[in-house]
Amino acid sequence: MTAYGVQIPESRAALIVKNLNVWYGKNHAIKDVTFNIEKNRVTAIIGPSGCGKSTVLRALNRMNEVMAPEVRTTGEVIFEGKNIYDKNVDLPWLRRKIGMVFQRPNPFPKSIYDNVAYGPRIQGIKDKKTLDKIVEDSLKKAALWDEVKDRLHESAFALSGGQQQRLCIARALAVKPEILLMDEPASALDPISTLKIEDLINELKSNYTVVIVTHNIQQAGRVSDYTAFFWMGELVEFGSTAEMFEKPLEKLTEDYLTGRVG
Numbered sequence: 729m730t731a732y733g734v735q736i737p738e739s740r741a742a743l744i745v746k747n748l749n750v751w752y753g754k755n756h757a758i759k760d761v762t763f764n765i766e767k768n769r770v771t772a773i774i775g776p777s778g779c780g781k782s783t784v785l786r787a788l789n790r791m792n793e794v795m796a797p798e799v800r801t802t803g804e805v806i807f808e809g810k811n812i813y814d815k816n817v818d819l820p821w822l823r824r825k826i827g828m829v830f831q832r833p834n835p836f837p838k839s840i841y842d843n844v845a846y847g848p849r850i851q852g853i854k855d856k857k858t859l860d861k862i863v864e865d866s867l868k869k870a871a872l873w874d875e876v877k878d879r880l881h882e883s884a885f886a887l888s889g890g891q892q893q894r895l896c897i898a899r900a901l902a903v904k905p906e907i908l909l910m911d912e913p914a915s916a917l918d919p920i921s922t923l924k925i926e927d928l929i930n931e932l933k934s935n936y937t938v939v940i941v942t943h944n945i946q947q948a949g950r951v952s953d954y955t956a957f958f959w960m961g962e963l964v965e966f967g968s969t970a971e972m973f974e975k976p977l978e979k980l981t982e983d984y985l986t987g988r989v990g
């Protein structure tokens with residue numbers, strides 16, 4: 729049973745998650761999870777190692793089936809009025825609309841420019857001026873433009889880890905997503921790069937819906953509007969971050985937030 733500090737009305741939801749279950753073989757990793765993710769807000773998914781944070785995040789754009797072919801998912805994730813698990817869903821479209829940024833920056837072995845232009849080119853955009861504009865806009869939105877505008881044709885690997893992560897965010901933004909899923913996007917970065925990513929997340933939410941997995945409770949407190957607390961595959965509590973951190977509804981949430989368990 730989930731305790732809800734708040735229920736996001738469906739009219740304001742970018743994603744509606746209903747009775748979601750995920751199994752890896754016999755391992756029941758996500759157990760009957762129901763919650764809504766509000767548009768243009770940041771939702772954090774927190775909980776101890778192995779509780780299912782990454783699995784629930786990847787369920788939101790059907791990435792689990794890419795990572796683990798033996799995965800089985802039931803329930804619904806409704807995006808733009810349709811269940812993304814319906815048979816006729818166009819997966820490349822879905823993953824363009826719901827982009828993903830991973831824990832370790834994973835730029836392609838290409839130039840900075842070509843990393844960002846990659847998705848638009850696959851979509852068939854060839855005109856150089858159009859691509860130039862998309863690359864510039866995406867790098868600006870990812871707060872990286874000023875640092876790279878004079879070296880767009882250098883290898884992405886010449887960038888620092890924090891810059892590479894912002895490049896991966898720019899690459900995700902270049903295909904005009906609605907939602908950005910971020911799996912521990914700062915955990916491999918130094919404190920200054922982490923702050924930059926957190927600032928960026930704050931800016932992104934005026935145009936995008938962000939869902940972030942973090943094992944770092946303080947980070948969830950700094951960046952998110954809503955928090956979903958998971959424990960052994962179950963959604964224990966969902967609510968506004970400020971309220972949950974101030975006055976959790978469940979004892980287990982309180983024990984986790986105060987470091988007594990986890």
Ligand SMILES: Nc1ncnc2c1ncn2[C@@H]1O[C@H](COP(=O)(O)OP(=O)(O)OP(=O)(O)O)[C@@H](O)[C@H]1O
Nearest residue numbers: 752757776777778779780781782783784795796943
């Ligand atoms: N690709 C996979 N194949 C099989 N089992 C998996 C896979 N990914 C996760 N699992 C299992 O699903 C459960 C939830 O794991 P998940 O990685 O989603 O948790 P997590 O909270 O993100 O953990 P962490 O904080 O350690 O990354 C665990 O029992 C894990 O072993």
